[in-house]
Amino acid sequence: MTTPVVSMSNINFHYGSRKVLDNINFEIPDGAFMGLVGPNGGGKTTLIRLILGLEKPETGEIMVFGQPIQKLKNKDRIGFVSQKANSFNKGFPATVYEVVASGLTAQLGYFRFLSKKDKQKIHEAIAQVGMTEYTKQNIGDLSGGQQQRIFIARALVSDPELIILDEPTVGIDYENVKRFYELLYKLSTEYKKTLLLVTHDTGTMTQYATDIVCLNKTMHFHGNPDEYASLTEADFSQIYGHPVSLVTH
Amino acid sequence: MLLDFLTYPFLRYTFLTGILIGIIAPLLGTFIVVRRQSLIADALSHVTLAGISFGLMAEKKYGWVISPIYSGMVFSVIGSIFIEKLRTVYKAYQEISIPIILSAGVGLSVIFISIADGFNTDLFNYLFGSVSAVTINDFYVISGVAAFVLVIIWLFFKELFTMSFDEEQATIAGLHVKWINMLFIILTALVIAASIRIVGVLLVSALMTLPVAASMRIAKGFKQMIFLSILFGEIAVIFGIISGYYLDIPPGGTIVMTSLFILLVAIGIKKIRK
Ligand SMILES: Nc1ncnc2c1ncn2[C@@H]1O[C@H](COP(=O)(O)OP(=O)(O)O)[C@@H](O)[C@H]1O
Ligand SMILES: [Mg+2]
Numbered sequence: 001m002t003t004p005v006v007s008m009s010n011i012n013f014h015y016g017s018r019k020v021l022d023n024i025n026f027e028i029p030d031g032a033f034m035g036l037v038g039p040n041g042g043g044k045t046t047l048i049r050l051i052l053g054l055e056k057p058e059t060g061e062i063m064v065f066g067q068p069i070q071k072l073k074n075k076d077r078i079g080f081v082s083q084k085a086n087s088f089n090k091g092f093p094a095t096v097y098e099v100v101a102s103g104l105t106a107q108l109g110y111f112r113f114l115s116k117k118d119k120q121k122i123h124e125a126i127a128q129v130g131m132t133e134y135t136k137q138n139i140g141d142l143s144g145g146q147q148q149r150i151f152i153a154r155a156l157v158s159d160p161e162l163i164i165l166d167e168p169t170v171g172i173d174y175e176n177v178k179r180f181y182e183l184l185y186k187l188s189t190e191y192k193k194t195l196l197l198v199t200h201d202t203g204t205m206t207q208y209a210t211d212i213v214c215l216n217k218t219m220h221f222h223g224n225p226d227e228y229a230s231l232t233e234a235d236f237s238q239i240y241g242h243p244v245s246l247v248t249h
Numbered sequence: 250m251l252l253d254f255l256t257y258p259f260l261r262y263t264f265l266t267g268i269l270i271g272i273i274a275p276l277l278g279t280f281i282v283v284r285r286q287s288l289i290a291d292a293l294s295h296v297t298l299a300g301i302s303f304g305l306m307a308e309k310k311y312g313w314v315i316s317p318i319y320s321g322m323v324f325s326v327i328g329s330i331f332i333e334k335l336r337t338v339y340k341a342y343q344e345i346s347i348p349i350i351l352s353a354g355v356g357l358s359v360i361f362i363s364i365a366d367g368f369n370t371d372l373f374n375y376l377f378g379s380v381s382a383v384t385i386n387d388f389y390v391i392s393g394v395a396a397f398v399l400v401i402i403w404l405f406f407k408e409l410f411t412m413s414f415d416e417e418q419a420t421i422a423g424l425h426v427k428w429i430n431m432l433f434i435i436l437t438a439l440v441i442a443a444s445i446r447i448v449g450v451l452l453v454s455a456l457m458t459l460p461v462a463a464s465m466r467i468a469k470g471f472k473q474m475i476f477l478s479i480l481f482g483e484i485a486v487i488f489g490i491i492s493g494y495y496l497d498i499p500p501g502g503t504i505v506m507t508s509l510f511i512l513l514v515a516i517g518i519k520k521i522r523k
Contacts, residue, residue, distance in 0.1 A: 052421050075423035082417060092283050094414055095470040102411040106422030111404055138469060154418075 002030045003066040005162050005194045006051055010060035013046060020046045022218045024060075028162075028211075033188040033195045035209035037202055039240050042216040044198045045083055048166055051196075052080060065161070076107040079155030083166040083198075086147055090140040096150050097135050100125055103154035125157035126150075129183065145172040152183070163187065164196045177201065181208050202228075214239045253494070260494070262388040263380050263447065267486045267500075269395040270444040270456070275482035276402060277440050278457035279475050280433065282465065283413050289332060289434070290454035292347045293325050293441045295354030298450045300324025300442070301375050302361035309365045317375070318387055321445060325438035328354065333434050337427075378449035378501035380494045391443045398436050405429060410471060447490070449501035456482060459508035463515035467522075481511045 004027040013021040020043045028034050036044055049055045050062055053069040062069045065077060100122050101114065108118070126132055129149040134142060139150055148168055155163055165184075169177045185208045187193045199205050206212065206225040214221040220239040221231065254260045281287055304320035307313040328350050335346035362372065374382050402409065408429050412419040420426050444453045464477030489504030496503070 054417075054421065075421065078421075080418070080421055084417070085415075088415060089283065089285070091465060092414060093465055093468045093470060093474045094410075098410065098471050099414065102407070102414055102418075105407045105411040105419070106424055108407070110408070113407075136469065 004029050004063075005032075005065060006196070007063045008047075008050070008057075008060065011050065011057045011062065012059045013043075013050065013055065013057050015046075019217065021050075021057075024215075024219055026213060026219055026222060028194060028196060031188075031192055031194055032211045033184065033209045034197065034211040034213065035202070035205040036196060036198045036213050036215060037200070037205075038215040038220075044215055045166055047215060048080075048164055048196070048198065051164065052078065076158040077161050079103075079158065079160035079163040081148075081151050081155050081163075081165040081168050083170075085151040085168075086144060086171070088139075092140060093138050094140075095136050096126060096131060096139055096142075096153075097122060099139050099150055100153045100157050103157040107158045121157055121159075125153040128156060129153045130179075145176040148172060149180075156187075160193070162194045162196070166198045167200070168197075169199060169201060177204060181205070184208065216241065254491070258385075259381055259383065262385055263383040264487075264490060266383050266388050266391050267447050267490045268483065269391055270440070270447060271483040271486035272479050273395050273398045273440050274444050274448075274453070274456045275460040275478035276475060277398070277433075277437050278461045278482075279464075279471075279478050280409055280413050281437065282458055282461040283471075287454065287458045288344070288347045290437065290441060290457045292332060292351040292354065293328055293438050294445065294450045294453045295351050295358070296328030297321040297325040297354075297438075297442045297445055298375065299354045299357035299361065301445070301450075302358045302365075302372070305371055306361040306365035316386065316390075318390055318442065318446065322439060322442040324354075324357075325442045326435055329434040329438035330431070333431050374449075374499070375445060376449050376451055376501075377499035378445070378447045378452065378493075378504070380447075380490055380500050382446050387446055391446075394439045394443045398440060401432065401436060405432070409433065447486075447500055448504055449499060452501040452505045455505045455508060456485070459505065459512050460485065463508070463512040466515045466519045481508065481515075485511060 006028040009025050011021055011024040024047070036047070038044055046055065050057055051064065051069065053072070064072050103125070104114065104118055104121070108114070123132070123135070126135055129152050131146065131149055131153065134146065139147055142150070152165070152168070169180055172180065181204055184195060184197065188195055197205065197209070206228060209225060212221070212223060212225060212228045213219060216239055221228065221235070254264045281290060300321035300323055301317040303324065304315045304317035307315050307320070332346045332350050335349060336343045339345050408419070408424055411422070412424065412426055412429060416426060441453050444456060448456050460478045460481035461474070463481050464474045468474035468477050485504050485507040488507045490500045493500035493503040
């Protein structure tokens with residue numbers, strides 16, 4: 001069996017006196033398309049910050065690609081699209097090309113400049129998200145959905161093995177959400193990427209994901225979409241801490 | 250008209266120095282503006298004033314001859330390191346480092362000035378700039394600073410861009426954000442100290458931000474913004490120095506008014522385009 005891409009064991013985490021993560025144990029298998037759901041404030045973003053090494057757990061260990069995250073040298077094996085990606089300074093005159101190119105900065109290393117091949121990679125990443133005609137536009141002039149695609153291209157350009165996306169579809173219309181999931185599906189099946197997607201649109205996500213986890217301080221559920229579909233209203237009330245009415249799509 | 254600048258050596262050095270700071274001040278200014286740190290330049294220029302006052306006081310009171318450009322640079326660099334440290338102490342209120350450092354700079358300046366029983370004209374030149382204050386030694390020091398700044402920015406361009414656009418992403422990717430920030434603010438301190446001879450303490454931050462504010466309105470992409478900022482900065486410096494000389498006004502005033510004029514035109518162009 002291959003080593004899981006991410007494994008967390010016995011993770012506890014507080015912000016001040018507030019317990020955010022309570023004894024988390026879980027793994028993301030190689031090649032999984034994992035959907036992470038849960039109520040607002042349930043600790044999803046915090047969990048991701050731990051995986052990225054931006055926060056340190058109080059107990060337990062986080063392994064990424066079989067190495068402790070703090071020791072992982074090639075951080076470019078992880079691509080990340082932040083929940084805050086869209087809150088950048090809209091007046092910043094950076095072109096789509098420049099933004100996507102910045103995804104290669106760390107991989108290139110200090111004192112190195114973009115080669116012809118790198119430039120080709122940048123154009124390919126932009127094409128992959130269907131934004132070629134906007135290459136020379138300022139990113140601030142694009143719509144929210146288009147900007148989100150550029151941030152995905154920036155995460156893709158360094159060809160990471162694991163891609164983490166934190167609520168990337170918020171504020172994007174239905175048509176574009178569908179295109180977005182098709183892109184993720186292609187990344188998962190054709191390019192064999194491992195994906196971790198935080199989202200609230202469970203209706204669409206469950207059609208594509210291979211694994212689903214529910215997080216509200218503790219891990220409440222970990223299973224495949226069929227198992228997720230068989231959860232009852234009572235189960236959800238327990239996860240969300242209040243009664244939930246199920247909307248079936 | 251230009252002939253005076255070619256004939257008199259002291260004017261020639263002012264002119265050449267002006268051309269250099271017309272490149273490096275807006276160049277650093279582009280990064281400073283997009284990172285919303287425009288006020289840092291103001292804080293550092295006041296710290297530089299403390300260094301200059303210290304140099305003038307040391308000369309007047311104790312007969313030590315320290316060129317104020319050196320004492321200004323030393324103070325400015327030390328101030329920049331403090332700002333960067335304070336920014337990490339007050340993570341949630343990073344801008345608080347600015348009034349702290351700015352008031353420290355002014356406070357020290359007042360003390361040094363009064364110990365020396367005031368300086369009159371010298372100080373006036375440092376506050377508003379001067380066309381006749383640049384010595385050949387200053388010119389060499391400023392050329393050195395300009396060469397150093399250009400090389401560092403060229404070497405770290407992609408890291409600086411990546412950090413300016415999205416500092417969190419840069420941290421996740423494993424860039425040494427703290428060290429690069431430190432390096433950048435030290436460059437800023439050097440450029441401010443180098444620019445003060447010509448534009449003056451009170452107006453140096455304007456030369457770093459106004460040309461950028463203008464180019465930001467019309468540029469497509471970051472590289473074009475840098476190019477336009479330098480172009481606007483050069484126009485302002487050249488026009489400002491020449492007109493300041495003939496009108497007998499400190500060049501700080503004429504440079505800033507030229508920059509402001511360019512800014513208004515840029516805003517107008519953007520409006521017309523829409
Ligand atoms: N930087 C922070 N400092 C203090 N508390 C925080 C911070 N970030 C998040 N929290 C708190 O931690 C909890 C989990 O937040 P988060 O991980 O963002 O949840 P989610 O992404 O699931 O909505 C929330 O109660 C939130 O208020
Ligand atoms: Mg979140």
